[in-house]
Amino acid sequence: MTDFTHGALYGGGIITVIMTLVALALWGERKMAARMQSRLGPTLVGPFGLLQPVADVLKLLQKEDIVPDEADRVLFNLAPPLGAIGALAVAAVVPFSASIIGADLDAGVLYLLAIGALGVLPVFIAGWGSNNKFALLGAMRAIAQSVSYEVPLVLAALVPVILTGTMKVSAIVEYQAQHHWLIAWPFFLGVPAFVLFMLAMLAESNRIPFDIPEAESELVAGITTEYTGMKFALFYMAEYLHTLIASAVAAALFLGGWDGPFAPGLHWMAAKTLGLFAFVYWVRWTLLRFRSDQLMALCWRWLVPTGVALVLGAALWVVFVG
Amino acid sequence: MTFDPGFTAVALVMIVSALFVVRARHLIHAALWLGVTLLATAVLYAQLNAPFLAGVQVLTYVGGLLTLMIFGVMVTRRHEGLDAAAESDGKDRGFIFATALFVILAVVTWTSAPVIASPAKVATTAELARALLDEYLIAFEALSLLLLAAIVGAVVLVRRRDAVPGAAADTPALPATPEVNP
Numbered sequence: 090m091t092d093f094t095h096g097a098l099y100g101g102g103i104i105t106v107i108m109t110l111v112a113l114a115l116w117g118e119r120k121m122a123a124r125m126q127s128r129l130g131p132t133l134v135g136p137f138g139l140l141q142p143v144a145d146v147l148k149l150l151q152k153e154d155i156v157p158d159e160a161d162r163v164l165f166n167l168a169p170p171l172g173a174i175g176a177l178a179v180a181a182v183v184p185f186s187a188s189i190i191g192a193d194l195d196a197g198v199l200y201l202l203a204i205g206a207l208g209v210l211p212v213f214i215a216g217w218g219s220n221n222k223f224a225l226l227g228a229m230r231a232i233a234q235s236v237s238y239e240v241p242l243v244l245a246a247l248v249p250v251i252l253t254g255t256m257k258v259s260a261i262v263e264y265q266a267q268h269h270w271l272i273a274w275p276f277f278l279g280v281p282a283f284v285l286f287m288l289a290m291l292a293e294s295n296r297i298p299f300d301i302p303e304a305e306s307e308l309v310a311g312i313t314t315e316y317t318g319m320k321f322a323l324f325y326m327a328e329y330l331h332t333l334i335a336s337a338v339a340a341a342l343f344l345g346g347w348d349g350p351f352a353p354g355l356h357w358m359a360a361k362t363l364g365l366f367a368f369v370y371w372v373r374w375t376l377l378r379f380r381s382d383q384l385m386a387l388c389w390r391w392l393v394p395t396g397v398a399l400v401l402g403a404a405l406w407v408v409f410v411g
Numbered sequence: 412m413t414f415d416p417g418f419t420a421v422a423l424v425m426i427v428s429a430l431f432v433v434r435a436r437h438l439i440h441a442a443l444w445l446g447v448t449l450l451a452t453a454v455l456y457a458q459l460n461a462p463f464l465a466g467v468q469v470l471t472y473v474g475g476l477l478t479l480m481i482f483g484v485m486v487t488r489r490h491e492g493l494d495a496a497a498e499s500d501g502k503d504r505g506f507i508f509a510t511a512l513f514v515i516l517a518v519v520t521w522t523s524a525p526v527i528a529s530p531a532k533v534a535t536t537a538e539l540a541r542a543l544l545d546e547y548l549i550a551f552e553a554l555s556l557l558l559l560a561a562i563v564g565a566v567v568l569v570r571r572r573d574a575v576p577g578a579a580a581d582t583p584a585l586p587a588t589p590e591v592n593p
Contacts, residue, residue, distance in 0.1 A: 195463070195533075196466050199466035199467065199536075200462075203466045203470040206469065206475070206478075207469065207473060225485075232478055232485070
């Protein structure tokens with residue numbers, strides 16, 4: 090049973106750290122967005138408004154928990170926890186440092202792609218279970234988007250796999266530590282693959298400019314229309330979790346993970362992850378939302394062909410140069 | 412044969428969820444139960460020391476196929492509220508065929524090679540890749556060709572629907588959509 094105890098303790102620790110980070114990220118995002126719009130953001134609760142997330146959670150806890158009469162009760166209640174679990178499950182294979190890694194699976198990249206592919210199910214269950222036309226429209230958009238962007242995501246993730254010759258996430262980071270970060274060399278493969286991965290990841294986690302399933306100005310609030318209180322909060326949190334963990338994955342696959350001079354590996358990994366995370370929010374507060382058809386055109390006309398070309402290029406590179 | 416609680420639990424989940432798939436009254440419920448069955452299959456693969464197969468199972472079947480099925484239900488059914496009833500005719504025939512298949516598979520499994528005693532050797536992804544793209548390359552490529560043929564066939568069937576007289580009578584009456592591009 091020691092394995093089990095170890096796993097439970099490790100998982101509990103990682104989840105606690107990530108959840109705390111998400112609460113801080115909420116505050117950070119609001120501050121950053123406020124600065125970008127010449128506002129101050131939260132200032133009243135605690136020093137620099139740092140306790141604002143706590144106040145938010147307390148407020149959400151007190152809200153009435155409403156389930157619509159005509160909703161599919163089981164599915165409606167199942168969706169929010171499933172969303173958060175799906176986002177957290179990916180963290181199992183992320184190497185936070187050379188020694189802090191939950192399960193160093195031989196097919197780690199495959200695992201995280203597979204769990205990521207499950208992410209659309211809670212969204213769909215929520216949309217269908219709500220029995221609300223806006224929620225259903227949101228769910229349909231989410232599925233179309235997820236099915237499409239799954240392709241460039243997988244293609245982009247294949248590039249580091251081909252270049253390093255392994256699907257083990259820790260081995261990919263190890264390779265980069267010994268040779269060079271994949272984004273640095275071969276940069277003509279690494280940089281486009283990284284950009285492709287980030288774009289597809291943004292689309293998968295439904296962030297602006299790809300937040301069409303929610304699209305509050307068109308669909309009320311999309312799939313979250315009928316949700317109140319903590320259930321809504323779970324969706325909201327799952328989105329942040331997804332972005333945070335996907336940033337960690339991108340940092341591990343392309344930016345050398347824990348590798349870096351002068352500081353312990355964990356610090357480097359945290360810096361890279363949070364840097365990417367902040368970048369995602371910078372994009373979110375800068376760009377507008379795509380239209381549904383533009384989103385599909387971008388994926389199938391540009392991202393997928395680019396992805397195929399990158400995979401081919403990586404294979405040729407390995408055969409003839411590397 | 413020893414009792415394995417982990418395997419028993421997964422097998423029970425698979426059987427019960429598979430029953431729910433065929434007995435569910437809503438198509439969407441049936442599809443979601445199918446997701447449970449497929450995930451349990453992936454867990455079974457993982458228990459059998461085949462993590463790669465488990466990952467591929469989740470990625471293609473749950474992530475791809477199931478999502479496409481749900482998408483198909485949503486775009487082809489007129490959804491008024493939660494109503495997407497799962498209609499099926501020929502339940503008796505289905506029952507007979509399923510039972511026959513089960514008996515055949517059970518007999519074959521029972522009479523074929525004995526169970527491997529120790530846990531099977533864990534094949535790494537690299538070994539699997541070598542086997543697929545080196546030793547069994549011809550079979551692997553032939554399979555992909557077969558899939559391509561199936562895709563082309565599906566496209567042909569869909570495009571030819573109007574040309575077959577009488578075929579339209581069998582399909583449920585869809586609201587007449589004006590031809591955008593005749």
